[in-house]
Amino acid sequence: MKITDQVIVNLFGSGTQLTTGQKIYFKIFEAYVIFNSIDLAWSWAFYTLKIKEVVLPLGIATHINIGFMHGNELPLWFAGTLTLLSILAFVRIGPKWLYLACFGLLHLLFCARYCLGEIPHSANFIGLSLLALGLGVYLYDENRYRQGVTMGLVYFFVGFGYTTASFSKLIATGIQWTDGRHLWLWMSEKSVDHLSKYGMAEYNFLQELAFLSVPIATIILIIGITTEFFGFLLWFKRTRPFITLAIIGMHIGIFLTMNIWFGKFMSELILIGFPWGIWMDKLKIGQLIKWRFLET
Amino acid sequence: MFRKQARRILLLLFIVNGFLVATHKGEFWPFSIYPMFSKAGQPWTRALIRDVSDMPDSLIWKITNYPDLPGNPATTTSLEIDNIDYSNFVCKTKDWNNDRVAALRFMIGEEHLKNRRLLAVKVSGRLTDDSNVETSALPFILFDQKGNHFNPSLDTSIYFQNENH
Numbered sequence: 001m002k003i004t005d006q007v008i009v010n011l012f013g014s015g016t017q018l019t020t021g022q023k024i025y026f027k028i029f030e031a032y033v034i035f036n037s038i039d040l041a042w043s044w045a046f047y048t049l050k051i052k053e054v055v056l057p058l059g060i061a062t063h064i065n066i067g068f069m070h071g072n073e074l075p076l077w078f079a080g081t082l083t084l085l086s087i088l089a090f091v092r093i094g095p096k097w098l099y100l101a102c103f104g105l106l107h108l109l110f111c112a113r114y115c116l117g118e119i120p121h122s123a124n125f126i127g128l129s130l131l132a133l134g135l136g137v138y139l140y141d142e143n144r145y146r147q148g149v150t151m152g153l154v155y156f157f158v159g160f161g162y163t164t165a166s167f168s169k170l171i172a173t174g175i176q177w178t179d180g181r182h183l184w185l186w187m188s189e190k191s192v193d194h195l196s197k198y199g200m201a202e203y204n205f206l207q208e209l210a211f212l213s214v215p216i217a218t219i220i221l222i223i224g225i226t227t228e229f230f231g232f233l234l235w236f237k238r239t240r241p242f243i244t245l246a247i248i249g250m251h252i253g254i255f256l257t258m259n260i261w262f263g264k265f266m267s268e269l270i271l272i273g274f275p276w277g278i279w280m281d282k283l284k285i286g287q288l289i290k291w292r293f294l295e296t
Numbered sequence: 297m298f299r300k301q302a303r304r305i306l307l308l309l310f311i312v313n314g315f316l317v318a319t320h321k322g323e324f325w326p327f328s329i330y331p332m333f334s335k336a337g338q339p340w341t342r343a344l345i346r347d348v349s350d351m352p353d354s355l356i357w358k359i360t361n362y363p364d365l366p367g368n369p370a371t372t373t374s375l376e377i378d379n380i381d382y383s384n385f386v387c388k389t390k391d392w393n394n395d396r397v398a399a400l401r402f403m404i405g406e407e408h409l410k411n412r413r414l415l416a417v418k419v420s421g422r423l424t425d426d427s428n429v430e431t432s433a434l435p436f437i438l439f440d441q442k443g444n445h446f447n448p449s450l451d452t453s454i455y456f457q458n459e460n461h
Contacts, residue, residue, distance in 0.1 A: 008303050015298035047378065053399035055388055059325045110325045117384025119323055127326025135305065149302055156306060157313070165330035168322075172334035181427055182336035188429045189340045192362070192419045196344035197379040199369030214427070 010236045012152035018144045021280030023294040026147040032271055033129045034086045036264060037106055040123050041082045044113035045075035054115040061111035069112035078105050089137065099134035106130060125268045128157045143294075154272055155234050162231020162247060169225055178225060180217025183210055183257065190258045206256045220257065224250055234273070244273025339422035343386035345370045345404070346415045348438070356438065357447050362419050362431035375408050386416050386436065390457035397437065397444045404439060413440040 018026070051070050054061070069075055082105040089098035106127060114120060129150075136150035169177045187207050195201040203211065210217040227250040233243035248269055251262045316324035322331050348356050348367035356366055372379040382403065389396050404414060415438050421431040438445040446455055 004303075005299075008299050008306075011306070012299065012302040050403065052402050053395060055385060055396075058323055059320070062320060107325060114325075116381045117388040118378075118380045120380070121328055121330060121332065124326040124328055131326065135309070139301075139305070145298060148298065149305060152302055153306065153309060157309075161328070161330055164328075165332075165334075168329050168331045168334040169336070172331065173336040177334075177336045179336065181423055184429050185337065185340065185421060185423055186333060188421050188431060189342060192342040192344060192421075192431075193379055193383065195363070195369065196342070196383065197372050199371040199374075201363075 007235055008152075011155050012148045015145055015148055018147060019277065019281045020294070021282075021285065022147065022277030023143065024280055024285065025277035026143070026151075027294060028276075029129075029151070029271060030090060030133060032268070033126060033133055034090055036123075036126045037086060037102060037130050038079075038083050040126060041079040041106055041109050044109045045079035048075040048109070048112045049073070051112070051116065056115060056117045056119075057111070058114055058119065059107055059111045061115060066108075066111050066115055069108070075109060075112055078109055081105060082109075096138045097134070099130060099137050103127070103130045103134050122262060122264055124161065125154075125158055125265055129154050129268065132157075151272070155240070158268070158272065159232045159234030159243075162228045162234075166225050166228035166231070169228075178218055178221040180210065180214040180219075180221060183217040183221055186258055187211070190260070194259050204256060206253075210257060220253065224253065237275075240272075241274050244269050247273075337423060339420060341387045341418055341420045343383040343416060343418050343436075345372065345375065345382070346417055347412060348415045349411070349413045351413075356415060357435050357449050359435070360433045362421075362433045365417060365433050366415060366435060370408075370412075370414050375404055377403055377405075386418060392437070392446070392455040400437070401439055401444060409439055409441055411441070413438060415439075 048069060054066060054070075057066060060066075069078075082102050085094075085098045085105075086102045088094045089102065110123070110127070132150045132153035135153065136146040136148075140146045140149065173182075187203070187210065191201040191203070206220075210220055227243075227246045230243055231247065233239035248266055251266050255261050313327045316327050317329050322329040344365075346365055346367040347370040351367050358366070360366065372382050385400060385403065389400075400416070401409075408414065416436045418434045418436050419431060420434070421429055424430050434450075435447050437447075446452070
């Protein structure tokens with residue numbers, strides 16, 4: 001089998017009938033994506049009420065004046081609409097494009113919220129998952145295909161994102177990116193953010209250790225960029241759990257050195273990185289739940 | 297059949313992803329080239345906010361070596377501001393026209409300026425030739441009940457630069 005065929009099979013499966021465990025898992029994944037989309041929509045909507053000026057337009061706001069979302073309660077209406085539509089889509093009431101409409105609304109809310117200079121990535125996986133879910137539900141009627149397409153796209157773009165991040169570093173800086181002194185510079189930068197946020201900034205044990213010697217700081221950066229590079233291993237069933245653990249470890253390392261917490265990234269990695277459906281089948285959890293709802 | 301369709305969907309979305317990030321400086325949510333921390337070794341500038349209500353004017357505007365800062369901390373948490381937003385707003389704005397200054401004041405919140413003087417401070421850091429991190433703090437804009445004040449010791453051109461460059 002060609003390597004591209006292997007990748008496709010590992011990503012999307014072969015469209016066979018889902019086991020009960022896999023059906024339950026997919027519903028849990030769907031609920032996770034909706035819950036987080038609604039959570040993001042409302043938090044962005046409420047914060048947007050405080051915004052008056054556009055400093056750095058992102059996404060669709062580079063083409064349209066996103067100012068129409070500011071100075072009124074439109075963001076709250078958008079968040080409310082997204083909430084209603086996503087719940088309807090989850091219970092399969094209404095047209096098949098509801099998730100795609102939710103994705104469009106969430107993109108607008110993102111652009112209205114993030115126009116002040118910050119370019120966050122913490123919600124990218126949720127956005128990608130909502131888009132993948134939207135495409136899966138819109139294009140297919142059968143649950144097995146919806147699950148295959150949704151999860152395949154999620155595995156691909158999450159893995160691709162990490163590998164791309166490592167390439168971005170190598171292209172922008174080169175192999176000298178791993179010079180430990182760069183970590184010193186970032187840690188001191190983040191200490192200013194910490195001081196600004198909490199009024200105090202103290203370095204922890206790992207940070208002190210990194211500041212002690214360039215080689216230690218360099219090793220930390222090498223481990224980080226190597227883990228990112230191998231992000232594409234999420235595309236393969238066999239390597240998925242191992243690279244998931246490595247990436248979660250990397251995110252914990254980022255938190256300890258730079259105080260950046262990727263909670264949504266990590267929770268989604270835990271959900272997609274392990275064969276939960278198969279484990280549920282082994283535990284025979286499926287026998288306890290026999291909803292018709294799982295078939296949709 | 298399903299695999300063929302899946303391959304086509306992936307290819308199409310991959311092309312859409314590539315087109316959008318290529319034409320939008322690497323960012324079109326939720327697509328991204330994830331460029332954070334890609335340019336290593338670059339000098340940085342961040343912003344924080346200080347309560348200088350009890351400080352004489354003569355001491356407020358002095359440039360200091362971080363972590364020596366004027367006044368007391370006025371945390372973004374206590375001001376209910378998103379820390380990254382605040383920092384980016386202060387650091388990325390080049391043209392401090394009346395609207396921008398008013399927007400920053402709005403972000404801080406009029407209720408937090410009652411009987412208080414809050415100072416926006418820019419902190420810059422860079423690697424020195426002898427492998428140390430050198431940081432300095434520049435008092436930038438003072439907010440009080442009377443209004444908004446730029447640092448009088450700085451050339452006004454610093455506050456009015458072209459944002460397109």
